[in-house]
Amino acid sequence: MIKVIAKNYVHQDNLKEVVELYRELVELTRKEKGCIKYELFQDEKDPLSIAMIEEWASKEDLERHLSSEHFLRIVPLIRKHMQKQTDMGIYNRII
Amino acid sequence: MIKVIAKNYVHQDNLKEVVELYRELVELTRKEKGCIKYELFQDEKDPLSIAMIEEWASKEDLERHLSSEHFLRIVPLIRKHMQKQTDMGIYNRII
Numbered sequence: 794m795i796k797v798i799a800k801n802y803v804h805q806d807n808l809k810e811v812v813e814l815y816r817e818l819v820e821l822t823r824k825e826k827g828c829i830k831y832e833l834f835q836d837e838k839d840p841l842s843i844a845m846i847e848e849w850a851s852k853e854d855l856e857r858h859l860s861s862e863h864f865l866r867i868v869p870l871i872r873k874h875m876q877k878q879t880d881m882g883i884y885n886r887i888i
Numbered sequence: 889m890i891k892v893i894a895k896n897y898v899h900q901d902n903l904k905e906v907v908e909l910y911r912e913l914v915e916l917t918r919k920e921k922g923c924i925k926y927e928l929f930q931d932e933k934d935p936l937s938i939a940m941i942e943e944w945a946s947k948e949d950l951e952r953h954l955s956s957e958h959f960l961r962i963v964p965l966i967r968k969h970m971q972k973q974t975d976m977g978i979y980n981r982i983i
Binding site for chain 1: 928938982
């Protein structure tokens with residue numbers, strides 16, 4: 794199992810549109826092979842700071858997701874609303 | 889349910905000691921009321937970059953954890969081995 798944390802920082806006033814775009818991405822991604830969890834979170838202290846926390850059965854499943862039609866179509870639309878580059882990390886559990 | 893992401897960056901050569909300290913912290917924390925998940929992850933590209941990903945039933949449970957004997961005893965020992973300040977965020981799920 795691998796974990797992904799993808800943090801983003803949304804432009805002021807664009808949060809509602811971003812969440813709508815994520816809603817479609819999440820719905821389609823959760824149907825993918827190997828997708829265990831794919832959930833969007835919001836920082837309680839700063840609503841413009843959001844984090845996708847993901848769990849994939851294998852690296853191959855994650856790689857297939859990153860080249861899926863919906864990822865390649867929706868993520869560029871989401872990125873237009875971001876103030877910073879995505880801070881993305883891929884993690885293995887050690888404890 | 890609330891999510892916590894606590895990222896740390898370990899000093900070179902101290903990773904083994906840090907993981908041993910976390911092992912005790914994790915074991916004791918998982919017994920706490922309201923602790924749903926408390927897992928330590930390592931960045932696949934940089935083994936010195938680690939992230940605790942936590943899930944708590946409520947904010948009260950998290951606050952009790954942050955003032956528990958084991959947290960107050962072990963976390964300062966862990967922090968001695970870190971290169972940077974902890975990057976900690978508390979999140980609510982939106983999708």
